[in-house]
Amino acid sequence: MNLANQCIEFMHSSMYRHLWSNAPKECLEYGDYSFYQHFQRSIPSFLPREMIRDYIVGRACASDVQKYVCFNSVVRHVEFVADQKHFTLRFHNLVTGKNKSENFDYVIVAVGHFSVPNVPSFDGIDSFPGRILHSHDFRDARQFTNQNILVVGGALSAEDIALQTYKFGAKSITISYRTKPFGYGWPPEIEELPLLTHIDGRTVHFKDGSKRTIDSIILCTGYKHHFPFLTEDLQLHTENCLYPDQLFKGIFLQRQPRLAYLGMQKFYYSLPFFDAQAWYLRDVILGRISLPEEEDRASDIRLWRERGKQLSGPSEGIDFQVDYARQLLDVTDYPKVDLLAAAAMFKLGRVHKQENILEFRDKLFTSPFTGTPSVANPICWIDAKDDRIL
Amino acid sequence: MNLANQCIEFMHSSMYRHLWSNAPKECLEYGDYSFYQHFQRSIPSFLPREMIRDYIVGRACASDVQKYVCFNSVVRHVEFVADQKHFTLRFHNLVTGKNKSENFDYVIVAVGHFSVPNVPSFDGIDSFPGRILHSHDFRDARQFTNQNILVVGGALSAEDIALQTYKFGAKSITISYRTKPFGYGWPPEIEELPLLTHIDGRTVHFKDGSKRTIDSIILCTGYKHHFPFLTEDLQLHTENCLYPDQLFKGIFLQRQPRLAYLGMQKFYYSLPFFDAQAWYLRDVILGRISLPEEEDRASDIRLWRERGKQLSGPSEGIDFQVDYARQLLDVTDYPKVDLLAAAAMFKLGRVHKQENILEFRDKLFTSPFTGTPSVANPICWIDAKDDRIL
Numbered sequence: 041m042n043l044a045n046q047c048i049e050f051m052h053s054s055m056y057r058h059l060w061s062n063a064p065k066e067c068l069e070y071g072d073y074s075f076y077q078h079f080q081r082s083i084p085s086f087l088p089r090e091m092i093r094d095y096i097v098g099r100a101c102a103s104d105v106q107k108y109v110c111f112n113s114v115v116r117h118v119e120f121v122a123d124q125k126h127f128t129l130r131f132h133n134l135v136t137g138k139n140k141s142e143n144f145d146y147v148i149v150a151v152g153h154f155s156v157p158n159v160p161s162f163d164g165i166d167s168f169p170g171r172i173l174h175s176h177d178f179r180d181a182r183q184f185t186n187q188n189i190l191v192v193g194g195a196l197s198a199e200d201i202a203l204q205t206y207k208f209g210a211k212s213i214t215i216s217y218r219t220k221p222f223g224y225g226w227p228p229e230i231e232e233l234p235l236l237t238h239i240d241g242r243t244v245h246f247k248d249g250s251k252r253t254i255d256s257i258i259l260c261t262g263y264k265h266h267f268p269f270l271t272e273d274l275q276l277h278t279e280n281c282l283y284p285d286q287l288f289k290g291i292f293l294q295r296q297p298r299l300a301y302l303g304m305q306k307f308y309y310s311l312p313f314f315d316a317q318a319w320y321l322r323d324v325i326l327g328r329i330s331l332p333e334e335e336d337r338a339s340d341i342r343l344w345r346e347r348g349k350q351l352s353g354p355s356e357g358i359d360f361q362v363d364y365a366r367q368l369l370d371v372t373d374y375p376k377v378d379l380l381a382a383a384a385m386f387k388l389g390r391v392h393k394q395e396n397i398l399e400f401r402d403k404l405f406t407s408p409f410t411g412t413p414s415v416a417n418p419i420c421w422i423d424a425k426d427d428r429i430l
Numbered sequence: 431m432n433l434a435n436q437c438i439e440f441m442h443s444s445m446y447r448h449l450w451s452n453a454p455k456e457c458l459e460y461g462d463y464s465f466y467q468h469f470q471r472s473i474p475s476f477l478p479r480e481m482i483r484d485y486i487v488g489r490a491c492a493s494d495v496q497k498y499v500c501f502n503s504v505v506r507h508v509e510f511v512a513d514q515k516h517f518t519l520r521f522h523n524l525v526t527g528k529n530k531s532e533n534f535d536y537v538i539v540a541v542g543h544f545s546v547p548n549v550p551s552f553d554g555i556d557s558f559p560g561r562i563l564h565s566h567d568f569r570d571a572r573q574f575t576n577q578n579i580l581v582v583g584g585a586l587s588a589e590d591i592a593l594q595t596y597k598f599g600a601k602s603i604t605i606s607y608r609t610k611p612f613g614y615g616w617p618p619e620i621e622e623l624p625l626l627t628h629i630d631g632r633t634v635h636f637k638d639g640s641k642r643t644i645d646s647i648i649l650c651t652g653y654k655h656h657f658p659f660l661t662e663d664l665q666l667h668t669e670n671c672l673y674p675d676q677l678f679k680g681i682f683l684q685r686q687p688r689l690a691y692l693g694m695q696k697f698y699y700s701l702p703f704f705d706a707q708a709w710y711l712r713d714v715i716l717g718r719i720s721l722p723e724e725e726d727r728a729s730d731i732r733l734w735r736e737r738g739k740q741l742s743g744p745s746e747g748i749d750f751q752v753d754y755a756r757q758l759l760d761v762t763d764y765p766k767v768d769l770l771a772a773a774a775m776f777k778l779g780r781v782h783k784q785e786n787i788l789e790f791r792d793k794l795f796t797s798p799f800t801g802t803p804s805v806a807n808p809i810c811w812i813d814a815k816d817d818r819i820l
Contacts, residue, residue, distance in 0.1 A: 116507075116658070117506075117507065132658070137662070138662060139661065139662050169570060169572040169573075170570075170572065170573060171569075171570075171573045179561075180559060180560075180561075182559040182560065183559075183560060183561045183646075256573075268506070268522070271529065272527070272528060272529050
């Protein structure tokens, strides 16, 4: 919640105070704008969100792209007008309070998919007297100091919020998983239990018969793809996966390819991965790349999804995503990026987590792009309790 | 947040656990459905929200009105189609996921105006490490046990949330007011200070130079009228007041009287007040009452608003609202209700608060409608820590 924003549009990103990147920055370096170019010095591999933001904004400023962005405007409705072969967008200007309509030949949906909480229900949760929140509403770990916390979930949010609350002095953290535990060498304050079965007052019961007294429940149970501003025929329906159905090259909506989705995958890569999609998409719009016929697009989607189903584990997922990005990058003029090096660093980062979950963010990597080695943080991640630029 | 609801529509009412009515039930009795008729026994005057809900639902069931309600359908867009002289509504069915459009001759907006928070900003609030929430997100006072709470605001939300957190064991409650303090005989754990000026870490500074160390900040700073689903020309713009501008008889939008607003006032009365508006509105739609010409409607609005501006204090506000309701009721067939008796009870309730803010909800009133006297709660409000039906 941006408390200073007097415009009525209540939303906040799912990021929270003290959030740091969970992959080395060397994996998410833009091909046309290096970290060294931006910061003009060597910096650590793992960065607080403020520095990542600074880097992203810095690149946007360098290209002066902001002058094309219509800020403070909420798109309320998008429909395809078939007989006129264009999209009509209705949007609301938060500053003037006015609504406006405008027509476009292409629409690119790049709103992200980590905002709308997926909220499961459990027996007795309605009468739990403590605080219940989804990770989307987790804003600051210091709100949970001295508490007994239940973290529900088995993915990255659960992992990081367990670490955050530990770092800022929660009394105990119980992670409840559905499929399998992380299995890290957690500190004694963090434990993993199978899924909860029911809640009775402050007492939470788990599948293995154990029970814990809990002050706050944090549901790290993921997000939903949600596009209420699009007419139904334009909406992508997918779970969080490496290759959503109905998207040719992971971008173009099969039944209406002039509607494109960017970054709707589950991703290991982030910034350069979005670039790969954006460059490809741009070239399609400019006519440099032509889209195949509907049937051929369908076969291509099918092939990728079949391969996606064979994957066993994150390591193969990383390779899959490298191959996916490569086919996009190979046909555009995006600066050459070393995808294999990035994949190797992702995998190494995962090994570091297994070795020591409290220290993996203190490890150092070298940019395959500029050859710049990173430098150690002045203090270790576990002791760095500040959001500021390092 | 209804955790059991798997439909994607994130909203919760601004009510919270352990909420009780803050006026005697005898002031909010329906003219055609008494509390005695519903509960078949004498009950206390002040009730937990569950009982009020039970009463409201009971009346709805008695008239079988639900069969006309289209549940789980979110209205996304309403516009007036001038050349066809009807409204077109677009709505989204949360169960099927489908969008639908339908045309209507009249539209009645009765969505309430206590949902969209008015959020002020204060120097340093962005780096306050504790929890900050608006009263809209206050769900259960037990989340604040043993904490030092800052309640910002000087109206009913501030009053009740201060009492709630006190009742459920907050260590201290500081109420910060902009205009004037409540001045009740608060228990020693509750104090009133003028408006905060700035926040430094956990330390909150106030206009009179005092400062307090605070764990959580609850902004009881009111709500905004907000109708994003209406085209701009149909939106009512008003602060929370007894007689919003541009509404003839407090109901019909001046520039488009086939759009009606119900319950958009600041109200002392609630249920029978809404009925008065609904009966009048129904009779206009049925042609039993004809609306005057635009100019005459404007004069009528002006007269009421001018009288509204002369009011000094809640007691005169209550009388104003009685007169307003009376003119609506006098021309419809709504069962006779004793508005003067209700006004007297409202005023007496205010006196009780001044006498003892912890005990005013234990007072007993008699229904002017059925003559049924209320009976004492089995336990006093301050000790009743349960939501259940009394």
